Amino acid sequence: MPLARYGVLLGTLHKVYRDQPDSQGRWYHVNLEVDAPTGRYRAAVDVDSKQSTVGVAWKVLVASAGEIQPVPTFPPGYHELARNDASGALDYLRHVAFVVRPGCIFARSPDGWLANLLASLSRRRAWTFGSNLDAAAAFEPMLVPGRRTWVFGEPFTSGLGMHNVHQNQGDPAGSQWWDENGTWQDGATMTERPDGRFDVFLSKFSTQSDRTDDAGHPA
Numbered sequence: 001m002p003l004a005r006y007g008v009l010l011g012t013l014h015k016v017y018r019d020q021p022d023s024q025g026r027w028y029h030v031n032l033e034v035d036a037p038t039g040r041y042r043a044a045v046d047v048d049s050k051q052s053t054v055g056v057a058w059k060v061l062v063a064s065a066g067e068i069q070p071v072p073t074f075p076p077g078y079h080e081l082a083r084n085d086a087s088g089a090l091d092y093l094r095h096v097a098f099v100v101r102p103g104c105i106f107a108r109s110p111d112g113w114l115a116n117l118l119a120s121l122s123r124r125r126a127w128t129f130g131s132n133l134d135a136a137a138a139f140e141p142m143l144v145p146g147r148r149t150w151v152f153g154e155p156f157t158s159g160l161g162m163h164n165v166h167q168n169q170g171d172p173a174g175s176q177w178w179d180e181n182g183t184w185q186d187g188a189t190m191t192e193r194p195d196g197r198f199d200v201f202l203s204k205f206s207t208q209s210d211r212t213d214d215a216g217h218p219a
Helices: 112-126 132-142
Strands: 006-018 029-036 041-047 054-064 077-080 128-130 148-155 162-164 186-190 199-205
Touching: 006 041, 029 132, 029 148, 041 148, 041 199, 054 132, 128 132, 132 186, 162 186
Parallel strands: 041 162
Antiparallel strands: 006 029, 006 077, 006 148, 029 041, 054 128, 054 199, 148 162, 148 186, 186 199
């Protein structure tokens, strides 16, 4: 089954900090404190996998308001999202803003095998692999206190917060996260730029597939 809950938090970024290193000198999240009408949320964004043999990959993109509608029009607070392409939900492998980048010859997302080919080529060029320090260095410049900030993922079961702020599909059979695979439930962080466009940070674990079926399992 997919994530128990999925949605987006909109608020004002208050503070950013990294997890403290453990005894082996590693840390795993960039933490955001986001102010919303119901209080101050903590969003834990993965920049490492907690396993030295499994890395994290990331993309930093710029999107227009038109590419990510209707999310820019939401009022501050947490909003549940239906798992489809009309609600504002994200899917790294299917959402037009992430798959077909500006400059493509198509006015809209193509269908069938051509869409799959374009998506595969786009992702292979765009994903960056590196250390947790590299991922944080790529992510943190967009995290400006005072900016409007959106965090997509799963709300905490207790307290105000968001986690699973990363790809939530494509985990392999036998993985402890296999049962949480699903389409249109990917996590991300987005902040509004002064020019009205949006910086977007996407991340995934290196074990997660870039092609999935309708259930979000590796294809």
